[in-house]
Amino acid sequence: MKNGRFLAVVLGAITIVLVVWGTLWPVKAAQGYAPDKHLVQSSGTPAAALQNLGADIRALNWGKAYNSLANKAQFTESDFMHDVTGAYPNLRTYSHLENFETRPTHESDSEADYQVKLHWATVVGDSVSTRNVRVVRNGGEWQVEWPVTKEAALPPQVIPVNYLRWDVIYRGAGDDWGSQDVDAPHVRIIDMHPVQRADGLVIMGELLNEDVVPAYVAVNATVMDKNKQAIATEGSFDKISHLLLPKAVTPFLIKFPDVQLSSVGSVNMQPFSQLIPASADPVIEIQNVKINPAPDASLTGSVVNQSGQIANIAHVLGTFYDKDGNIVWVADQYVDRALLPQTPVPFNIHIPEDLSRKIASQRTVVSTYSMGGAA
Known part of the structure; x- marks a missing residue:
């Protein structure tokens, strides 16, 4: 048992060293990109306005990114930062925006709609968040209307704690x-x-x-x-x-x-x-789980933190079975937002198309990490 505890301590120490090393000296693929001022484009097109915004977010130039928005009067700079990276420590807190991918869905002379994919380089791989944004013309320039997601404010309350430990x-x-x-x-x-x-x-x-x-x-x-x-x-x-x-x-x-x-x-x-x-808290409920068929096969649903404490990182694991109960595939997703009490957070786990047709059932489990310990 002594050897086991010693091994656990050594592994934990190595993990902490690697995380710190990756944070202070990240590999090139995970580093934030600070664009040279001569490379910044004029916002003369919707696409250019979006790319400039992405460059400012990559460079952590929050003031410039916020001031470039067409609808900044609707929220504060802090609201904008929290919407992009999260108000509480989470997986994205220790990540960098690696790629800012845009795809037009509608465009006219005065406005344009785009789907934006933000690819975040994290310690557990690529994490992608998707936003639908509008870009509007303002004189000779284009400006982005950023869709800030308003999180529900929970009223003060007492949540009884009754769990195994x-x-x-x-x-x-x-x-x-x-x-x-x-x-x-x-x-x-x-x-x-x-x-x-x-x-x-x-x-x-x-x-x-x-x-x-x-x-x-x-x-x-x-x-x-x-x-x-x-x-x-x-x-x-x-x-x-x-x-x-x-x-x-x-x-x-x-x-x-x-x-x-x-x-x-x-x-x-x-x-x-x-x-x-260990403890059996926080209790994470899985809701509205659905297997979506090919060609964009996926497992979707939401996780809800039923406890009164914040779960900073949630890891959703899906196990997929055929009609005979044999395992077909295992896939996962790290939720890149902290799970606040009583607040549903969606997940979307990709399933390989060639395997999706064999799947008859699934089982989903969630593990969480809270600042101060795993649960």
Whole structure:
């Protein structure tokens, strides 16, 4: 157990170092782009006005971006900043706008409608938010009308707290427990299914915490060739819900880039678990879940924080099954907004088109992280 705790501490320290390193010295693809003043275009067209706005947001030039808006009298600069990045710490707080994609949907001599996609580079990959905006002519220039989303203001209230909580007491240096200590939770892989995809081998499955205590879990897989020689070892980094309450199930997905299923003779699966303190709060409800068919196959719905505390980051995981109950695919989305109490936040998880026709049912789970601990 000592080794397990030491490993958890080491992994946590490495994770913190990597996040700090990525924040202070981000890779080029994730860095905010500060445009040279000579590259800024005149806002003589709707597209140019939008690109200038995107450049200012990338450069974190909030004052200039706000002053360029046609409807800035309707909200403050702080309202604009919070609408773009969030009023509370969230996944986007530690990200950079990498790309500002625009597509016209209607245009006339005096106004134009555009769909704007903002691609954010985050520590867990690309996060995309979509806005429908209007651009209007003002003399010889065009200005963007930014659609600020007004979040519902909750009235002051008292929310009763009634949830399970698990604390852990470990043997200290001065405790006379002998060799006794708390065992790691019992976890078990209850399903495993390898599939071939265009970019390599994918191993999907489900992991069960069959214990009566919460567990921090992970899964590694080693693929072996026909001669029992190891080809590669990979782990389920973010395609898994790492915190499992008692009797809970999480999907997992492990990718082996450039590995062909035909070359694999066997797979060695290694689940790991670590006993951790946890609580069943905040309670996140999943509403209006719907599988949308191809060609734009997706799983949509909304998550609602039923507790009184803010969940800063939410990770939505969808497991998809065929008519026989076999796993077809595992997909996920990080919600890039903080989950405020009693406020629905939508999610949209993409499903590969070739797999969508095999899907008969789904199961959705949500894990959250709040400043101060995971839930």
